[in-house]
Amino acid sequence: MNIDLTRRKLLLAGVTGSALALCSLPARTMAQLTPTPAQSSGPFYPLQLPQDDDNDLVSFDGSNTPAKGEITHLTGQVVDVDGLPVANARVEIWQCDANGRYRHPWDENSAALDPNFQGHGSYQCSEDGRYRFRTIRPVAYPGRTPHIHFAISGPGFEPLVTQMYVSGEPLNDKDFILNNVHPELRQNVLVDLVKTQRPDEWSGHFRIVLAADGSLQKR
Numbered sequence: 001m002n003i004d005l006t007r008r009k010l011l012l013a014g015v016t017g018s019a020l021a022l023c024s025l026p027a028r029t030m031a032q033l034t035p036t037p038a039q040s041s042g043p044f045y046p047l048q049l050p051q052d053d054d055n056d057l058v059s060f061d062g063s064n065t066p067a068k069g070e071i072t073h074l075t076g077q078v079v080d081v082d083g084l085p086v087a088n089a090r091v092e093i094w095q096c097d098a099n100g101r102y103r104h105p106w107d108e109n110s111a112a113l114d115p116n117f118q119g120h121g122s123y124q125c126s127e128d129g130r131y132r133f134r135t136i137r138p139v140a141y142p143g144r145t146p147h148i149h150f151a152i153s154g155p156g157f158e159p160l161v162t163q164m165y166v167s168g169e170p171l172n173d174k175d176f177i178l179n180n181v182h183p184e185l186r187q188n189v190l191v192d193l194v195k196t197q198r199p200d201e202w203s204g205h206f207r208i209v210l211a212a213d214g215s216l217q218k219r
Contacts, residue, residue, distance in 0.1 A: 057093075067097065076208060078131070086125070088127070088155060090124055090125070097114035163177065168192075
């Protein structure tokens with residue numbers, strides 16, 4: 001038996017096995033995730049939360065008439081930089097209605113307020129950090145590209161306020177708040193909305209990554 005040849009084969013097999021084992025490790029053990037950049041809450045966070053403050057913004061206050069706009073199903077997960085779920089996080093969203101008007105007394109937009117759009121919603125995540133909302137596809141209002149505001153709070157971490165944008169929207173390139181995000185981080189707040197099997201309905205997934213040290217400074 002050629003001992004040197006056998007030894008070389010064993011060494012090669014060991015290296016190959018180690019490489020395969022390394023490739024099979026979860027990505028989070030090799031590189032941490034980039035935290036979702038913090039952004040302005042804007043001037044239109046509700047002064048008073050709606051009584052019907054659930055995760056369905058399309059059906060408001062018992063009305064049988066749905067809100068105007070294209071129904072959009074948003075799902076996501078709140079995780080840390082290692083990709084582990086953040087338990088018991090509270091996720092809030094707020095946005096303007098399909099007419100481009102916020103449910104807020106400071107909004108001077110002359111467009112009619114959609115009485116059937118809730119405007120704000122919240123969802124209490126469980127141990128898996130997952131959330132879901134039924135809302136409308138965001139629309140532009142004067143000076144801004146379509147977006148949805150997000151606020152994440154809970155035990156053990158500092159609150160994060162950010163905004164979600166729709167990939168491919170023509171006004172994205174002109175939006176001063178979106179373009180204030182560092183180019184390398186901008187993709188972290190852009191979401192692809194895709195058509196569902198139902199006419200005029202969309203779905204999208206927005207993962208929210210909280211900073212490891214709890215310091216969620218604006219980038």
